[in-house]
Amino acid sequence: MIMDALRIALLTHSVNPRGGVVHTLELASALSAQGHDVTVFAPATNGETLFRTAPCRVVYAPVTDSQAGTVALVDARIRALKRSVGAHGPTAFDVLHAEDSISGNALAELKEEGVIRGFVRTVHHLDHFDDPRLAAWQARAYRDADQVFCVSDTWTREMSGRYGIAAVTVSNGVDTTRYTSQALPADEALRQRLGLGAGTLILAVGGVEARKNTLALLDGFALVRRALPLAQLVIAGGASLLDHDAYTQRFIQCAAQHGLSLGAHESIVLTGPLEDAAMPALFRSADVLAMVSVREGFGLVALEALACGTPVVASAIAPFTEYLDDATCFWATPTDADSIAAALLRVIRGDSAIDFAHAVPALLARFSWDASARRHVDAYRAWLAHQPLAIH
Ligand SMILES: Nc1nc2c(ncn2[C@@H]2O[C@H](COP(=O)(O)OP(=O)(O)O[C@H]3O[C@H](CO)[C@@H](O)[C@H](O)[C@@H]3O)[C@@H](O)[C@H]2O)c(=O)[nH]1
Numbered sequence: 001m002i003m004d005a006l007r008i009a010l011l012t013h014s015v016n017p018r019g020g021v022v023h024t025l026e027l028a029s030a031l032s033a034q035g036h037d038v039t040v041f042a043p044a045t046n047g048e049t050l051f052r053t054a055p056c057r058v059v060y061a062p063v064t065d066s067q068a069g070t071v072a073l074v075d076a077r078i079r080a081l082k083r084s085v086g087a088h089g090p091t092a093f094d095v096l097h098a099e100d101s102i103s104g105n106a107l108a109e110l111k112e113e114g115v116i117r118g119f120v121r122t123v124h125h126l127d128h129f130d131d132p133r134l135a136a137w138q139a140r141a142y143r144d145a146d147q148v149f150c151v152s153d154t155w156t157r158e159m160s161g162r163y164g165i166a167a168v169t170v171s172n173g174v175d176t177t178r179y180t181s182q183a184l185p186a187d188e189a190l191r192q193r194l195g196l197g198a199g200t201l202i203l204a205v206g207g208v209e210a211r212k213n214t215l216a217l218l219d220g221f222a223l224v225r226r227a228l229p230l231a232q233l234v235i236a237g238g239a240s241l242l243d244h245d246a247y248t249q250r251f252i253q254c255a256a257q258h259g260l261s262l263g264a265h266e267s268i269v270l271t272g273p274l275e276d277a278a279m280p281a282l283f284r285s286a287d288v289l290a291m292v293s294v295r296e297g298f299g300l301v302a303l304e305a306l307a308c309g310t311p312v313v314a315s316a317i318a319p320f321t322e323y324l325d326d327a328t329c330f331w332a333t334p335t336d337a338d339s340i341a342a343a344l345l346r347v348i349r350g351d352s353a354i355d356f357a358h359a360v361p362a363l364l365a366r367f368s369w370d371a372s373a374r375r376h377v378d379a380y381r382a383w384l385a386h387q388p389l390a391i392h
Pocket residue numbers: 017018019020022023051124125151172205206207236237238239272273274275276277279295296297298299300301304
């Protein structure tokens with residue numbers, strides 16, 4: 001432990017392989033390596049454990065209330081985190097850091113009740129909620145935070161321009177020891193297990209959901225199949241707390257209308273959430289990563305694919321345009337299936353200018369979790385310096 005080590009609590013919404021949880025664990029790992037005393041709080045039901053081994057103390061907050069429906073689920077998780085953090089008392093941590101709206105509400109309530117003095121919050125991206133309770137929770141979780149961090153300048157500007165919140169950007173990192181282009185014997189076993197054939201593999205990560213723009217990707221893929229009849233679309237992940245069932249049903253119907261079948265060895269393979277070790281192997285197995293999302297906080301998956309030596313087709317919108325360029329990705333217009341198909345085909349045919357020798361390593365070097373953790377610590381200390389009284 002370093003002399004001026006901070007006692008930091010990082011709160012996440014679940015144990016799932018998902019952006020906010022990955023951010024929590026990578027930040028926890030880098031902060032711990034720098035000598036800080038980190039505790040991760042994660043709501044868990046029925047003995048669930050984090051999808052990746054945590055490098056620090058973990059407190060699983062038991063979710064005891066009903067999670068039937070999204071509102072009940074969010075409420076139950078807010079209660080679970082609030083109980084667990086509250087039980088540690090007001091002096092247990094120097095910094096309480098919420099990674100999402102659920103944990104932000106747990107801390108906002110504890111702050112209102114005087115149990116904690118304040119908290120910081122990372123906004124990865126915000127969602128659109130028709131349900132007023134979900135919308136109100138989402139707003140409270142950034143509005144009541146003492147300091148908001150965003151994972152891209154795009155979102156820092158959005159928070160200021162649209163919501164009047166003065167956030168600071170603290171970028172993501174990418175673990176280039178986990179995500180490498182070095183093929184392993186297990187890569188082939190994974191291909192077999194998932195039913196991936198010898199044809200071209202187009203990979204998308206994050207499941208089937210509107211924000212990931214999976215329907216437009218499907219339309220683009222159907223066009224690609226006219227030129228490459230053996231091509232497969234592999235969609236991995238999707239461990240979201242939100243309800244994407246209606247969108248998934250539309251996806252299944254549209255696939256049928258295109259004459260595309262779903263399943264192992266079929267043209268579309270939906271893997272669902274995968275164990276951590278599978279992800280680098282899957283990136284390496286793909287001919288191209290399609291990241292044609294319409295809303296991302298940062299787009300970490302694009303960097304992971306590039307680190308594995310896999311070319312990326314990315315949406316020609318922010319935040320991708322903030323850090324990718326013609327030397328590190330191939331652009332597609334996310335609202336245009338023809339554009340998505342054309343971009344995928346250009347990359348598959350080796351007709352892109354992605355520079356894996358120079359531009360990609362230079363890009364990856366700009367995003368480390370160590371640097372992200374140092375920037376967080378600077379921001380924590382700046383916030384603590386403005387607290388009228390020390391927390392402990
Ligand atoms: N092990 C495993 N990891 C997964 C899986 N699915 C996704 N991941 C990992 O989870 C992370 C993000 O995945 P997304 O599906 O893109 O999550 P998100 O919730 O949309 O991410 C949000 O936060 C990220 C971090 O700041 C942002 O980069 C992203 O744009 C978005 O705002 C990446 O590290 C990705 O490799 C899976 O099935 N298994």
